[in-house]
Amino acid sequence: MSAVSNLSGSYAYTDTLKGVYYGPGSVKTALPQLLDILGAKKALVVTGKSLFHKTDVVKTVETILRERNAYGATFYEIGEHAPVAGIKAGVQKFKDVDADVIVSVGGGSPVDASKAILYFVQQERGGRYLPQIAIPTTLSAAEYTIGAGYTNEEGHKVAVHAPELAPSGIILDAELTLSTPERLWLSTGIRALDHAVENLYRPLVPPPIKHLCYAALADLFKYLPASKANPQDIEARQKLQIASWMSLWPIKVSSHTALGLSHALGHKLGATYGIPHGITSCLTLAPVVALKAETASKEDKEWLAGALFYLRKPSTGSLEGDITQLSVEIQKLVDGLGLHSTLSQYKVPQEDVRTIAERAVGKEDPLLPKVVGLLQGIYV
Template sequence: MSSLDTAKYDSSDLRGAYAWTDTLKGVHYGPGSVKTALPKLLSTLGAKKAFVVTGRSLHDKTDIVKKVESILKDHNAYGATFYEIGQHSPIAGIRDALKRFKDVGADVIVSVGGGSPVDASKAILYFQQQETGGPYLRQIAIPTTLSAAEYTSGAGYTNDEGYKVVVSSPELAPAGIILDAELTLATPERLWLSTGMRAVDHAVENLYRPLVPPPIKYLCYAALADLFKYLPESKANPQAIDVRQKLQIASWMSLWPLKLEKYSALGLSHALGHKLGARYSIPHGITSCLTLAPVVALKAETASKEDKEWLAGALFHLRKPSTGSLEGDILKLSADIHKLVDDLGLHSTLTEYKVPREDLPQIAQLAVGAQDDPLLPKVVALLESLYA
């Protein structure tokens, strides 16, 4: 190919494909990519009939689900659509969806939306496999937020008692992911930006998450740099599709698909978010806006030297000067996260969500995991600070 032939190609890295040859068969990205990527992934998986899983707002208030259905119908691969998946993936919706999935004889799920449809789809496939004892069926995820649930093998859902529970298996990770920024234009601003803070939470907590290899940590640094840059730009210019595409790629980098030898939880901010979110109906993204900055500040006091070094290293990638000490740099990172939340108009309090103060010790204990953990009083104090 001559240099003249390559001139028509954009060097912005906003289009392309990446494949992980085990569970994940392909990530396709780029504005308008759903039209070609969805048929390709169906063919790769040998799928014949798709079951679309989404939420009511996306189904009723936008044409996004209809676009996906139309592509499936054009390839004679449409089965049915289920749009009763609520926030935090309640088990009742998952049960109803599983029954419908089996009734239509679908062999693949196409999830459309944020983390709740993606996680609900994993749970549906988990329970289907438990019933049949056969191989896991697969999911193609088409995210419209930045929550990054599509890159993990775990599924969080809310049980009948109102608590968040998790099922996990390598086979539950979506087999295909389509990042089409055009499909995010209808995402409400608060949801889009707050799930962007969820991606910031992923990137930061991966810096001290056990078993994460160093190259992935450097991807997280790159994710942080892009998220800090492009989230404010997206707020200022919501129709900028190129900025939205860059944010989708940054979300991908924040939680790069990993095949870990054993399960490794992200960190305290996520643990607190899981306990607060389902029980008190706080959206995932908003829990990150609440908990991440104070958790990072706590790390300046409690983290190991190696974890402090990784956290402090974020300032270099954010093009911020060092304070001269690891602890000072971590506190600066915490302050920068707090400022980003404020600049995006996402400041929240536990008062707004009517979280009773008397519940704080239990929330802290569930997040930390042990009554006698010396960290427990500090976590209770952290939660107390979130009422201001």
């Protein structure tokens, strides 16, 4: 048995999370309930420019807060990958309105930016971390983690971690996702798939959570094409939000552990070259799974191979063959959703490929040549 085995460990829910509320239209009742549970008096709404200017989603949230006399202001100067300049401006806005809670609305960038804002506020003031209520409109699942990624002045992705940074409340209201652009909605669904797959070989993830990831895989494969075929299908969207939740189920662990190679590559590609995280998963997940057929431990191979059963695909007769087939199925899903991408399409210089690989796995990692080859394979 390997030193870190799925046959030993522990499980606890995050201490911070008070509730996940889900269902079409649920924001109207869930947001007031969460404000009461948290004893929150004044909210700063953190969102993105497009969501604020082009949809009524933020206005819906603002109206609910105003009805409770809990609205402070809305801050929407958060760019993709959460640049640190926006974080600093958000900290100032939070203090200016004397807020005691953030209500984040949108995708991973507002959620992560809110965590970072609350982190810097706590570092400045001391005492307890103030809470966040997350209302996601994509499937990126940032709301289930204790980490916040943002982009520093040099353009590199950096992160802060603390158990208290996990949102205190999450509202999954599928009606609020109807205005999410199709490419963003579907590509963040592949991001959720990336979470589910990489959790199958992530250290310290207990078996019950891995089986939730299997369920997430099955639903993402089923309902992403259904949502593309009928974007107004609220039921499919709600099931996708729940699948995203299952893909990155909140757990309490003794230390923060990274997901895996696909995420490591995505973080290096995203911030440096401006590639959305959903698209980085479209680029890297299938090739990484194919590489795992060669390099993973026997236990990790067994978990990956088991995914075929949940996708209702027959076994090839070997672990390696089943993992390779899983890679094929993932790529077929990406292509079928119209999300096929290349590094050259996003103007990543070909001479940067080795540097990206080195930053993702380290210069001394024995897998480095294979990772370089993986990136070269998705260049065009």
